[in-house]
Amino acid sequence: MEVSKQSAAYGFFSNLIFMIREQWNFDKKGVFVPFVRIPSDIAVSLLGIWIPKVVLDAIANSVPASEFVMQLSVLTMAMMVLMYVSYYTEQSIYRNSVRIWNLHFYIRKSWKIVDMDYPQFASPAGKTKIERSHQALNRNVNVNMVSIYPHFVELLKNAFGFLSFCALLIWLNPLIILLLLLSYAVNVLVVLHIEKWQHQTKDERAQIDRKLDYVVSRTSDSSIAKDIRIYNMKTWIDSMSEFFMREQYNWQNKIASKRYRQALLEALLIVVRNGGAYVYLIWKMDHHEISIGEFVLYFGAITGFGQWLEQIVGRIGKLSTAHYKVNDYRHLIDTTDKMRRTEGAPLPPTDEPVEIVLDNVSFHYEGSKELILDRIHLNIRKGERLAIVGTNGAGKTTLVKLICGLLEPVSGRVLLNGTDIKEFNRDEYYTLITAVFQNVCLLPVSIANNITFCSDEEVDWEKLYTCTELAGIKSKIESLPNGFATNLVPSVTDQGVQLSGGENQKLLLARALYKDAPLIILDEPTAALDPIAENQMYLKYDELTKNKTALFISHRLSSTRFCDRIILIQDKTITETGTHDELMALGGAYKEIFDIQSQYYQRNAGEEAV
Ligand SMILES: Nc1ncnc2c1ncn2[C@@H]1O[C@H](COP(=O)(O)OP(=O)(O)OP(=O)(O)O)[C@@H](O)[C@H]1O
Numbered sequence: 247m248e249v250s251k252q253s254a255a256y257g258f259f260s261n262l263i264f265m266i267r268e269q270w271n272f273d274k275k276g277v278f279v280p281f282v283r284i285p286s287d288i289a290v291s292l293l294g295i296w297i298p299k300v301v302l303d304a305i306a307n308s309v310p311a312s313e314f315v316m317q318l319s320v321l322t323m324a325m326m327v328l329m330y331v332s333y334y335t336e337q338s339i340y341r342n343s344v345r346i347w348n349l350h351f352y353i354r355k356s357w358k359i360v361d362m363d364y365p366q367f368a369s370p371a372g373k374t375k376i377e378r379s380h381q382a383l384n385r386n387v388n389v390n391m392v393s394i395y396p397h398f399v400e401l402l403k404n405a406f407g408f409l410s411f412c413a414l415l416i417w418l419n420p421l422i423i424l425l426l427l428l429s430y431a432v433n434v435l436v437v438l439h440i441e442k443w444q445h446q447t448k449d450e451r452a453q454i455d456r457k458l459d460y461v462v463s464r465t466s467d468s469s470i471a472k473d474i475r476i477y478n479m480k481t482w483i484d485s486m487s488e489f490f491m492r493e494q495y496n497w498q499n500k501i502a503s504k505r506y507r508q509a510l511l512e513a514l515l516i517v518v519r520n521g522g523a524y525v526y527l528i529w530k531m532d533h534h535e536i537s538i539g540e541f542v543l544y545f546g547a548i549t550g551f552g553q554w555l556e557q558i559v560g561r562i563g564k565l566s567t568a569h570y571k572v573n574d575y576r577h578l579i580d581t582t583d584k585m586r587r588t589e590g591a592p593l594p595p596t597d598e599p600v601e602i603v604l605d606n607v608s609f610h611y612e613g614s615k616e617l618i619l620d621r622i623h624l625n626i627r628k629g630e631r632l633a634i635v636g637t638n639g640a641g642k643t644t645l646v647k648l649i650c651g652l653l654e655p656v657s658g659r660v661l662l663n664g665t666d667i668k669e670f671n672r673d674e675y676y677t678l679i680t681a682v683f684q685n686v687c688l689l690p691v692s693i694a695n696n697i698t699f700c701s702d703e704e705v706d707w708e709k710l711y712t713c714t715e716l717a718g719i720k721s722k723i724e725s726l727p728n729g730f731a732t733n734l735v736p737s738v739t740d741q742g743v744q745l746s747g748g749e750n751q752k753l754l755l756a757r758a759l760y761k762d763a764p765l766i767i768l769d770e771p772t773a774a775l776d777p778i779a780e781n782q783m784y785l786k787y788d789e790l791t792k793n794k795t796a797l798f799i800s801h802r803l804s805s806t807r808f809c810d811r812i813i814l815i816q817d818k819t820i821t822e823t824g825t826h827d828e829l830m831a832l833g834g835a836y837k838e839i840f841d842i843q844s845q846y847y848q849r850n851a852g853e854e855a856v
Pocket residue numbers: 368611612618636637638639640641642643644645
C-alpha cells in the first residue's frame with residue numbers, strides 16, 4: 247500500500263496563533279481562563295505533597311495542638327478553594343465553550359464547502375480535502391482540532407508544574423532529574439513517531455471512511471430504499487460494509503499495536519525511573535541525610551515529577567494530533583477560488599437573451615487524460631433555442647456545465663456576449679443562468695421557499711403563480727392542505743409532502759422560471775413527465791423560453807423540433823448541426839436515431855389501424 251506523505255503546511259505556532267485568534271474573536275473569556283487555571287492547578291499539586299510533610303514534621307517536632315490545627319485548617323481551606331477553581335476552569339474550558347466553539351468551526355467549514363468553486367469541490371483532490379476537514383471536526387472535542395488550545399494550556403500547566411517540582415528535586419540531587427528526563431525523552435520520540443505515521447496514512451484511511459460512510463448512508467437514504475429491496479442490494483451493502491469495516495479494523499489494529507508497544511516501553515521506563523529514585527531516597531533516609539517529613543515530600547515530588555512529565559508527553563501527542571487537524575481544516579478554509587470572486591467584467595442586462603460562443607474548447611475530468619470534448623466550436627445566437635442531442639456519455643451535460651462555469655475548459659474559451667466567462671465575477675455570472683438538472687435538489691422548507699429561495703415576505707406571489715402555472719404544477723400545489731406553504735422533504739419537516747418524480751420535475755422547472763435569467767438550461771426536463779404533461783410543456787415552450795437563450799438536452803428527438811437548431815455530439819465533438827428537417831435530409835446519425843425512436847410509434851399506429 248502506498249502511503250501518502252503530506253506534511254503539515256502550517257507550522258505548529260501558526261496553527262496555535264490561528265486558533266487563539268479565532269478564540270479571541272469568538273469568546274475572549276476562553277483566552278484568559280488559562281491564567282487562572284495554571285497557577286491554581288500547580289498550587290493544588292504542591293499543597294498535595296506539602297501537607298503530609300507539615301503533618302509529619304509537626305508530629306516529629308511535637309508542635310502544640312492549637313498551632314498544628316491552625317496550620318492544617320489554613321492549608322486545607324486553601325486546597326479546597328484552589329480545587330474548586332481548578333474544577334470550574336476545567337468545566338468552562340472543556341465542557342462548555344469548546345463544544346460551542348466546535349460548532350462555530352463546523353458551520354464555517356460547511357459554508358466554505360458550499361461556497362468553493364464547483365470544479366474544486368467536485369475534483370478527487372477536493373473531495374479528499376473535504377473528507378479530511380470532516381475528520382478534523384469530528385464530534386469528540388477532546389481529540390479534534392478545537393482541542394489544540396486547551397491541550398496547549400494543559401501543556402503549559404504541565405511544564406510549569408514540572409519546573410516547580412524540578413526546583414524541589416534540585417535540592418535533593420540534580421542527577422535524579424537527569425535520569426527522569428532521559429527516560430521521558432525516549433518516550434516522547436516514540437509518541438511523536440506514531441503521530442507522524444498516523445498523519446501520513448490519513449488519506450488512505452480517509453478514503454476507506456468515505457466509502458464506508460457512503461455505503462452505510464445508503465441504508466437510510468429513502469430515495470433508494472425501493473431499489474435496495476427490489477434488487478436485493480442488502481447482500482451487496484452487507485458485503486461492502488463488512489469489507490470496508492474489515493479494512494478499517496485492520497488500520498485500527500495497526501494503530502493499536504503501535505500504541506501497545508509504546509505503552510509497554512513506557513511501563514518499563516517507569517519501573518527503571520521511579521524504582522531507581524525510590525531506592526536512592528531510602529538510602530538517604532537510612533544515612534540520616536533527610537527527615538521522615540522530607541522523605542514523604544521528596545517521595546511525593548518524584549511521583550509528581552513523573553506525573554507532570556507523563557502528562558507533558560501525553561499532551562505533546564495530543565497537541566500534535568490537534569495541530570494536524572487544524573492543518574486539515576485550514577487547508578480547506580484557505581482554498582483559494584480559481585474563479586474570479588473580486589469585481590469582474592460588467593454583466594449584460596438580465597432582461598435580454600445572451601450569446602454564447604465556445605471557442606476551440608476541450609475538456610477532460612481531473613484524474614483522467616482522456617478528453618470528453620475535443621476542440622469544440624459552437625456559436626449560440628441571442629435568443630436561440632438550441633437542442634443538444636447525443637448518446638449516453640457523449641458529453642452533453644459536460645458541455646452545459648462548461649457553459650455554466652461549473653467546469654473549466656482545459657483549453658479554449660467560453661464567451662458570453664464576447665467576454666470570456668472567466669472575466670465575470672463567479673457569483674454574478676451565476677445570476678445569468680437558470681437550469682433544471684437531472685438530480686432533484688429539494689430543501690426541507692415550504693414549496694414557495696423551494697421555488698423562490700426567499701422568505702415569504704420577499705416572494706413575488708404573482709410571479710410565483712405564473713411560473714407554477716407555466717410549469718404545470720400550480721393546481722397540484724393548490725390542492726394540498728397548506729398550499730404553497732406545504733413543506734417538502736417529509737422525513738425532516740412537519741406535515742411535509744412527498745411529490746412524485748414528475749411533480750418534482752415540474753417544481754424544478756417552476757424554480758428555473760422564477761429565477762428568470764437570460765440563459766435557461768433544461769437537461770432532460772421532460773424525462774419524468776407523462777405524455778400529456780410533456781405535450782403541454784412543448785406547447786408552452788415558446789412562452790417558457792421567451793426572451794431567453796435556451797439550451798435543451800433531450801433523448802426524445804421528437805421534442806427537438808421545438809428548437810431552432812439541433813447539435814449532435816458524437817466522438818467528443820459536434821458531428822451534425824441544423825434544424826430537424828435539415829438533419830433528417832442529411833441522412834446521418836441524427837436521422838438514424840430518430841428513425842429508431844419513431845419506428846415503434848409508427849408500428850403501433852399501424853397495428854392499431856389494422
Ligand atoms: N465527475 C466526473 N468525473 C469523471 N468523469 C465524468 C464525470 N462526470 C461525467 N464523466 C464522464 O464524462 C462523460 C460524459 O458525461 P456526461 O454526463 O457529460 O454525458 P451525457 O452526454 O450528459 O450523458 P447522459 O445522456 O447519459 O446524461 C461520461 O463518459 C462520464 O463517464
